[in-house]
Amino acid sequence: MLHMEIPLDLARTLAAVIDEGTFDAAARRLNVTPSAVSQRIKALEQQLGRVLVVRSKPARATDAGAAVVRLTRQLALLEHDTLAEFGLEAEPVRPVALPLAVNADSLATWFLPALARVARRHPVVFDLHRDDQDFTAGLLESGTVMGAVTSQATPVAGCLVRPLGTMRYEAVATPEFAARWGLPDGADAFAAAPIVEFDRRDDLQRQYLSERGVDPSQPSRHFVPASSDFASAVKLGLGWGLLPGFQSTEELAAGDLVRLGGPPVDVPLYWQQWNLRSPLLDAVADALAVEAASALAPERSHGA
CATH class of the missing domain: 1.10.10.10 (Winged helix-like DNA-binding domain superfamily/Winged helix DNA-binding domain)
Incomplete structure (x- = not known):
């Protein structure tokens, strides 16, 4: 052979x-x-x-x-962990690079503080890939990233998975926008009122409209492909959209936004990582789990 x-x-x-x-x-x-x-x-x-x-x-x-490339990244990570075992982690060495995938709303809200805590304790730099939570698992499958926040509960081949919690989205708009378009009363109003969407793969608003009996293809759309700018577009009255509590609680309390009713859209999030049993990768997973526990709702059971 x-x-x-x-x-x-x-x-x-x-x-x-x-x-x-x-x-x-x-x-x-x-x-x-x-x-x-x-x-x-x-x-x-x-x-x-x-x-x-x-x-x-x-x-x-x-x-x-x-x-x-996947093999090379695995070896670099294992080399880092071995040097740490030898007590050489404090030596002036080039930080190991960890490519990770995360959805935009997590990146804009709870994700980065966890990475900051890890970076203070380990020589590591993060190469973040932003994608919709429904697609980040594909970056694991291709070997592009070592870990990902994903909506996929089934482990990618060769990966470990743990639940993080649920991100709840509610449909909101400014009071002026809602009054102008007659929201939230009736399917005709929702069919006419412009939507703010993240990009053409963003299906949260379409899911919400379907559950309200509205044809999701009817409304016109603004596309705003950045989480904070998406929220700003809704708060400025460009259209209505689904926002997580991180980005809407204060404005709802102040009356700057109003709820449009209907069912919230719950997106369960999971952390998947390569099954390497790497102390560094596990440290990232632990930090994310701690941050998610305080930032996200607990994972809802299928029977709930």
Whole structure:
């Protein structure tokens, strides 16, 4: 049987290309020439007999390349944990990079304080990938990230999962907007009143309208692809939208926003991470669980 190995220096070069997006940027990070980066990638591809990177802008890994990048990140994480066991974590070493995926509303509210606590205790930098909670699990499957906040309760292959809690959304609008469009009375009003949506994959408002018996395709839409700006658009009266309590409680109490009624939309959130039993990755998971316990509602049982 043919014995094959993956040279770690070549694998790290591939990971640098994918992380940085171009061969030139990877060369600057590795303090070598772009030609040297290209030669290393070619050597690794020849050794493994696979095309590992699509030479586009930005460069992206093929399926085979993603597997090599995933291995490289796992080894870097395990190396960090081993040095910590030796008591060498305090030495001036390059921080380990942890790529994580998170949905926009979590990122804008409760997620970052947990990471800040971890960063104060460990030499780590975070490479955050923002995506809808329904799609972050795909970044785990591809090996792009090591951990993700996701709405998917079923573990991704090779991953551990733990519940974080539930983010509850309520339909709100400014009093002026609600009065102008006759909200919340009747399906006709909801069919006519403009909506604020995060992007074209945001289905929270569509889900709410369906539960109220309104055709979700009827209303016109503003697309505002940033969590804080989305909330601002609703508070400025551009349209109505579903906001979590983090972004609406004070305004509702002050009368600057009004509830539009109907059922709230509950989004259960889970933390999934690679099954590496890494102390650093576990520290991130523990910090997120603590923060989520105070910020999110407890996970609701299926029978509730």
